[in-house]
Amino acid sequence: MTIQWFPGHMTRARRQIQDKLKLIDVVIELLDARIPLSSRNPMIDEILQNKPRLVLLNKHDLADPEVTSQWVAYFAEQGLQALPVDAATGNQMKEIMARCKQLMADKIEKQLSKGVNPRAIRALIVGIPNVGKSTLINRLANRKIAATGDKPGVTKAQQWIKVGTEMELLDTPGILWPKFEDQQVGMRLAATGAIKEEILYPEEVALFAVRYLASHYGTSLQERFGIARLPEDPGDTDAIIEVMEAIGRKRGALLSGGRVDLEKASLTILRELRAGKMGRVSLESPSDIPDPASVTEER
Ligand code: GDP
Numbered sequence: 037m038t039i040q041w042f043p044g045h046m047t048r049a050r051r052q053i054q055d056k057l058k059l060i061d062v063v064i065e066l067l068d069a070r071i072p073l074s075s076r077n078p079m080i081d082e083i084l085q086n087k088p089r090l091v092l093l094n095k096h097d098l099a100d101p102e103v104t105s106q107w108v109a110y111f112a113e114q115g116l117q118a119l120p121v122d123a124a125t126g127n128q129m130k131e132i133m134a135r136c137k138q139l140m141a142d143k144i145e146k147q148l149s150k151g152v153n154p155r156a157i158r159a160l161i162v163g164i165p166n167v168g169k170s171t172l173i174n175r176l177a178n179r180k181i182a183a184t185g186d187k188p189g190v191t192k193a194q195q196w197i198k199v200g201t202e203m204e205l206l207d208t209p210g211i212l213w214p215k216f217e218d219q220q221v222g223m224r225l226a227a228t229g230a231i232k233e234e235i236l237y238p239e240e241v242a243l244f245a246v247r248y249l250a251s252h253y254g255t256s257l258q259e260r261f262g263i264a265r266l267p268e269d270p271g272d273t274d275a276i277i278e279v280m281e282a283i284g285r286k287r288g289a290l291l292s293g294g295r296v297d298l299e300k301a302s303l304t305i306l307r308e309l310r311a312g313k314m315g316r317v318s319l320e321s322p323s324d325i326p327d328p329a330s331v332t333e334e335r
Contacts, residue, residue, distance in 0.1 A: 041213040050083055053210035056160050056194070060206065061143070062088045062136045066163035066172060069093035069120055070100075071320040072107050074224040075164055077212035084162075088139040089116060092132065094168040096120035098310075100253075103318035110322045123172035132176070133203050157203045158196070162210035166230045169209035173197065181207050220244075224319050229310045239280075242302030245309055246283075247276050248319055256314045261286050280305065 057063070063084050068075035072093055077083070091111055093104055104120050111118035119135055121128040137144070140157050147154045161169050173181050177197045196204040214230070215221050223244040225231045249257045251270035258266060261283045267275030277298075284290070284301030291297045308314060 041216075046213050049211060049213065050079070053083055053160075053162060053212070056206060056210060057084070057087055059194075060087070060158040060160045062090060062139055062157060062159045064132070064136070064159055064161045064172075065089055065091045066094050066123075066161055066167045066169055066209075067091060067118075068099075068167050068228055068230060069096040069104050069107070070098055070228050070318045071224040071230075072111075072118075073325065074221040074320055075167055075214065075228075075230060077162075077164060078215040080162075080212070083212075090132070090135050090139060091116050091118040092172070093118055093120045094123050094172065096127075097122045097125065098312050098316060100316050100318040103321045106322050121172075123168040123175050126175045129175055133200055136203060156198070156201070158206070159199075159203060160206045160210055162212055164212050164214045164230065169211070173205060173207065173209060176203075176205055227306065227309065227319055229306075238302040238306065239298050242280060242305045243273070243276060245305060245319070246280055247271075249309075249314065249317065250276065250279065252321075253314065253317055256317070260308070260314050 065076075065080065065084070072091075093099070093107060096104055099120070101120075108118045108120065117135060117139070119128060119131060121132065136157050136159055144154045161172060163169050170181070176199045181197060195207040197207050199205050214225055216225075222231070222236060223241055226236050226241040227245045227248075246257070247270050250266050254266050257263065257279075263279060263282055266279065270276065280298060280301055281296040283305055284296035284298060287301065287304045289297045289300035289304060309317065
């Protein structure tokens with residue numbers, strides 16, 4: 037699903053979530069474990085205010101477990117609990133419920149002390165397109181829920197889905213926009229498949245991916261494509277393009293005359309990366325975050 041985000045859509049998306057916040061106890065913020073910050077809405081703290089929140093690092097099956105641990109520590113420093121999960125396989129679904137309950141522990145305690153039987157915890161899932169919101173709702177519900185989320189600006193009746201006996205989930209997730217202004221963010225979103233690479237040039241997205249792989253996952257890259265030697269300086273664009281050409285030759289992505297079809301090679305690289313063929317790879321780590329002093333304008 038591709039959504040064209042215009043300022044009006046963003047305002048409406050934000051308002052829809054803020055309306056839903058009144059109905060719920062806990063927000064489940066879904067991020068892509070491979071690119072947690074790049075898959076995050078830039079205004080999320082402002083939108084959610086002080087609602088209790090659980091961060092889920094989804095698609096952990098595709099991410100580098102070591103880097104994911106660094107992210108869990110990163111979020112903990114900001115006072116946010118982050119849990120790595122795989123919505124597709126249903127890994128950690130019980131833990132999600134347990135964590136939501138933990139977040140509500142004080143409130144539940146208070147109700148019990150007043151002799152009130154606590155009602156089910158009400159939760160809302162939010163996240164950017166393609167991060168796995170519908171997959172997670174179906175997993176938690178244990179059945180297929182037809183709705184695949186709000187289109188910005190389209191409203192429909194809300195329904196609560198029972199998750200076990202202690203939790204209820206809104207059937208339509210809150211869809212948020214990513215931070216597109218930053219080119220690196222765009223590259224990461226495209227490399228993981230969160231946005232279609234056709235929006236950008238596949239060659240540029242693959243260049244970004246191969247550069248990142250060469251500097252962080254060199255051995256996996258070499259083994260996957262039988263590359264004898266990687267460039268010493270991953271910043272050397274010509275050298276990275278040579279690696280892409282070598283991959284193209286390996287995969288038979290050739291034009292007539294035997295030159296490498298770089299677009300085809302790029303699409304192959306991205307397809308194999310997204311399918312996890314190069315192993316579990318993260319494309320963003322807390323150490324990639326630029327020094328705040330060097331960032332001119334955050335949005
Ligand atoms: P939504 O737009 O946020 O509702 O995202 P979807 O639920 O439609 O998921 C987008 C894509 O990600 C689908 O192809 C899912 O199968 C895939 N997906 C979701 N969760 C996982 C996961 O944990 N691991 C993997 N590998 N893929 C996932």
